[in-house]
Amino acid sequence: MTSTVSFIADRLGIEPGMAVQELGWEEDCDPGVRTAVEERAGSELLDEETDTAVNVVLLWWREDDGDLTDALTGALGPLSQNGVIWVFTPKTGRDGYVEPSDIAEAVATAGLSQTSAISVADDWSGIRVVSPRTAKAKR
Incomplete structure (x- = not known):
């Protein structure tokens, strides 16, 4: 497991x-x-009620979860200046699959930038989202 x-x-x-x-x-x-992130970070994941500044937001998102733009905008609240949002969506063919074009549109509408996509688990893909200034700083 390690x-x-x-x-x-x-x-x-x-x-x-x-x-x-x-x-x-x-x-x-x-x-x-969840286990991997908690073990590496050395603490439990914080929920939506946190008032702590966060370095990373893990946003699990499915087709019927509502408005992704609103969720992304809400995730910015506690996010630190150079923080990252990972949008996890079900992979193609899985229940709740979200079209990549829908994600790209929501990211752009929220004023954010999509930087990379990865497979994070058997059923989930991850898309890394940052503010435009964070993307420029990483170059």
Whole structure:
């Protein structure tokens, strides 16, 4: 399990001591991703009620979850200046699949930038989203 935990945490850019908020958690979310992030960060994931500044937001999102633009805008509240939002969506063919064009439109409408996409679990893909100034700073 340790190598899987390290692999997932590395791909998500999780470092020890980071504050990580989780939004959109439901029973269908992958427990391995949650475990990997908590183990690497060294603390439990924060929920939507947190008033702590966070380095990373994990946003689990499905087709019927509502307005993704609103969810992204809401996720910006506690996000630190150089923070990252990971939008996790079901992979193609899975229940709740979200079209990539719908995600791209929501990201742009929220004034954010999509930087990369990865497979994070058997049933979930992840899209890394940042503010435009964060994307420029990483170049």
